Amino acid sequence: MSSDSSASTASLPIGVFDSGVGGLTVLRALKNALPGEDFLYLGDTARLPYGTKSGATVARYALQTTKVLVDQGVKLxxxxxxxxxxxxxxxxxxxxPHIPVVGVIEPGARACAAQAPHGRIAVIATRGTVRGAAYQTAILRLRPEATIATRPAQVFVALAEEGWTEGPEVEAVAARYLTPLMAEFPGGKPDCLVLGCTHFPVLAQAIRKTLPEGVCLVDSAETTAESVAAELTERGLRKPGARAGGSVRFFATDDPQRFAKVGEIFLGEPLAPEDVTLVDL
Structure with missing residues (x-):
């Protein structure tokens, strides 16, 4: 690849997709880690949630959504x-094959494997993610001796989308999920708790309050952003002269108004419906 071609590719935006708005926590982390980069975000809100669909259906949906981003031109x-x-x-x-692809599971697995001195790792996620055992598989590949306990925390998704992210009610739900999960480890204390759903980072403060002291919290949004930054650097794909003020374009497959309203919670900043482009898959 010529130097001119490499520079042209590096100037392209980063494509991000999710079944809905939860992935905006990943975009938020990406913007913080890479403030000068440009992004395209697509939420497949017409067909959420992905967690209840078969693997073949999710794979098909993913190909369809990413084609929209690739057709716009993305570098990762x-x-x-x-x-x-x-x-x-x-x-x-x-x-x-010409575009690097980064998921949220491997970065989270690497982070908790590195931060768990005794290999004791707890994971909370949606039912679909827990059922598929994706985190267990990824963690055991890195730490075969690890002790892993998982628990679906579906109510967290609803709380996050309602904007109920803190307070005694949220802490009570967190305790309901986490107390029995902690009890599965010696001394009632794992080394790490992995937030295995992109909705969960907005509840991190309430979750921390219910954890035993010394348990590290692994946010897969932050770890994914770190992986993307490293991948861009390794491949020479950092945007030339990027410092701050990168742009974001939003796409949704249904109801831009609701996407904007709920999306503000996860993005952590105002989002107007007119800034969201409706796409038909």
Missing amino acids: LVIACNTASAVALPGLAQAY
Whole structure:
């Protein structure tokens, strides 16, 4: 590849997709880690949730959504969805061999494997992610001796989308999920708790309050952003002269008004419906 071609590719945006708005926590982390980069975000809100669909269906949806981003021109793809990361990443890498693809599961697995001195790791996620055992598989590949306990925390998704992110009610739900999960480890204390759903980072403060002291919290949004930054650097794809003020374009497959309203919670900044482009898949 010529130097002119490399520079042209590096100037392209980063494509990010999710089944809905939860992946905006990943976009938020990406913007913080790479403030000068440009992004395209697509939420497949017409067909959420992915967690209840078969693996073959999710893989098909992922190919359809990423085609929209690739057709716009992107230099890297981020799968900001745990379910799609678990089942669709190999197919996307095969479909677009010239574009690096980063999911949310491997970065989270690497982070907790590195931060768990005794190999005791707890994971909370949606039912689909827990059922698919994607985190267990990824962690055991790195730490075969690890002790892993998982628990679906579906109510967290609803709380996050309602904007109920803190307070005694949220802490009570967190305790209901986490107390029995902590009890599965010696001394009632794992080394790490992995937030295995992109909705969960907005509840991190309430979750921390219910954890035993010394348990590290692994946010897969932050770890994914770190992986993307490293991948861009390794491949020489950092945007030339990027410092701050990168742009974001939003796409949704249904109801831009609701996408904007709920999306503000996860993005952490105002989002107007007119800034969201409706696409038909």
